[in-house]
Amino acid sequence: MNETMKRKVIIIGSGPAGLTAAIYAARGNLNPIVFEGNQPGGQLTITTEVENYPGFPKGITGPELMDLFREQAQRFGAETVFKNVTKVDFSKRPYKVWVGDEEYSSDAIIIATGATARLLGLESEKELFGYGISACATCDGFFYKDKKVLVVGGGDSAMEEALFLTKFASEVRVVHRRDEFRASQIMRERVLNHPKIKVHWNTVVEEFLGSKESGLTGAILKDTKTGTTREESCDGTFIAIGHTPNTSIFEDIIELDDNKYIVTNPGSTQTNLPGVFASGDVQDHKYRQAVTAAGSGCSAALDAEHYLETL
Amino acid sequence: MGENVIEFTDQNFESEVLHADKPVVVDFWAEWCGPCKVIAPVIDELSEEYLDKVKFGKVNVDFNQQTAMKYGIRSIPSLLFFNNGSVVNQIIGSVPKDNIEKILKETL
Numbered sequence: 001m002n003e004t005m006k007r008k009v010i011i012i013g014s015g016p017a018g019l020t021a022a023i024y025a026a027r028g029n030l031n032p033i034v035f036e037g038n039q040p041g042g043q044l045t046i047t048t049e050v051e052n053y054p055g056f057p058k059g060i061t062g063p064e065l066m067d068l069f070r071e072q073a074q075r076f077g078a079e080t081v082f083k084n085v086t087k088v089d090f091s092k093r094p095y096k097v098w099v100g101d102e103e104y105s106s107d108a109i110i111i112a113t114g115a116t117a118r119l120l121g122l123e124s125e126k127e128l129f130g131y132g133i134s135a136c137a138t139c140d141g142f143f144y145k146d147k148k149v150l151v152v153g154g155g156d157s158a159m160e161e162a163l164f165l166t167k168f169a170s171e172v173r174v175v176h177r178r179d180e181f182r183a184s185q186i187m188r189e190r191v192l193n194h195p196k197i198k199v200h201w202n203t204v205v206e207e208f209l210g211s212k213e214s215g216l217t218g219a220i221l222k223d224t225k226t227g228t229t230r231e232e233s234c235d236g237t238f239i240a241i242g243h244t245p246n247t248s249i250f251e252d253i254i255e256l257d258d259n260k261y262i263v264t265n266p267g268s269t270q271t272n273l274p275g276v277f278a279s280g281d282v283q284d285h286k287y288r289q290a291v292t293a294a295g296s297g298c299s300a301a302l303d304a305e306h307y308l309e310t311l
Numbered sequence: 312m313g314e315n316v317i318e319f320t321d322q323n324f325e326s327e328v329l330h331a332d333k334p335v336v337v338d339f340w341a342e343w344c345g346p347c348k349v350i351a352p353v354i355d356e357l358s359e360e361y362l363d364k365v366k367f368g369k370v371n372v373d374f375n376q377q378t379a380m381k382y383g384i385r386s387i388p389s390l391l392f393f394n395n396g397s398v399v400n401q402i403i404g405s406v407p408k409d410n411i412e413k414i415l416k417e418t419l
Binding site: 037038039040041045046047061062063082083084100129130131132134138139140142143144213215236 | 344373409
């Protein structure tokens with residue numbers, strides 16, 4: 001059996017929240033270890049230009065910004081590990097965290113696992129994900145030069161994806177289940193006025209067509225008003241229907257709200273378990289910004305430091 | 312790029328990959344792809360650890376679209392595992408080293 005590795009603080013997640021927590025915890029001599037998960041750097045690593053992060057008046061790319069965060073955390077001794085936490089046990093202290101077969105324990109845990117793009121939940125979507133279906137236009141838009149793509153969704157991120165895809169695709173069709181977008185006015189207008197983009201209102205995807213061999217070839221769309229279905233051919237589909245928090249390993253372990261976000265005490269990063277703190281998008285469905293995530297990561301490290309002093 | 316990681320191109324893909332005398336891991340990537348940068352050091356590490364058993368290389372999709380198209384690449388990073396000239400496994404997206412190593416062992 002493997003030996004348990006004891007740490008003062010364990011940080012799960014490596015976006016702006018996790019790495020800011022790591023900077024503060026490391027400077028507080030808490031010798032933190034950061035489990036970076038599948039996507040070191042978090043959601044910003046699949047964006048292009050970040051124009052609203054303070055301190056970068058000329059903008060910076062998401063991956064570059066996150067490299068700087070990591071470098072800063074490492075400078076003060078934070079250990080960052082490109083591994084996934086697979087299981088936790090918070091039933092008694094010290095709390096346990098497993099990374100595959102490796103077992104770690106700590107009295108203080110900071111959860112900053114963030115959120116992932118939500119998917120429609122169709123079998124055919126799962127089958128064809130990566131074979132024509134994507135949740136990241138900046139990653140995969142390149143493969144649709146002069147092709148036809150669908151974008152599913154009606155919020156700001158759907159508008160961004162649709163506009164970005166016009167750089168490559170010959171036709172972009174936005175499929176939206178309502179008769180108006182909830183996106184901000186500026187984004188809405190850019191989409192509605194774009195010559196390459198058309199919108200299918202009151203429409204949902206019933207099924208995706210194609211196979212791994214052929215790739216995605218089309219979708220069955222349903223008009224929600226009339227109930228009629230039709231086939232629409234396309235080479236790619238980008239899903240942008242919001243996010244879902246990465247909390248599956250914490251279910252029935254810490255308190256989550258109805259949408260599976262971690263519940264924290266108002267004005268604090270404290271969860272329902274003493275010594276377990278949550279920061280960033282995993283507990284914030286309202287602001288979801290890099291700078292707010294970084295802010296709450298700082299709070300989590302300070303809360304953890306204070307908590308450890310009381311033990 | 313690690314010194315054991317070869318640059319595959321539309322021109323050399325057939326000789327370097329399809330006619331290789333051992334299994335080959337091909338990493339499809341591009342300069343503008345954030346998750347590709349995450350996976351690159353993992354590929355470098357694996358290429359050293361499996362030096363004699365497996366050949367590792369990269370295809371830059373910006374300059375080698377023929378190969379990317381031939382293998383239906385529509386999302387990067389994509390790792391394709393070749394054995395005797397055909398694809399035996401595939402990983403799409405950036406995943407930790409353990410996951411890649413698991414698939415790699417299945418390929419051997």
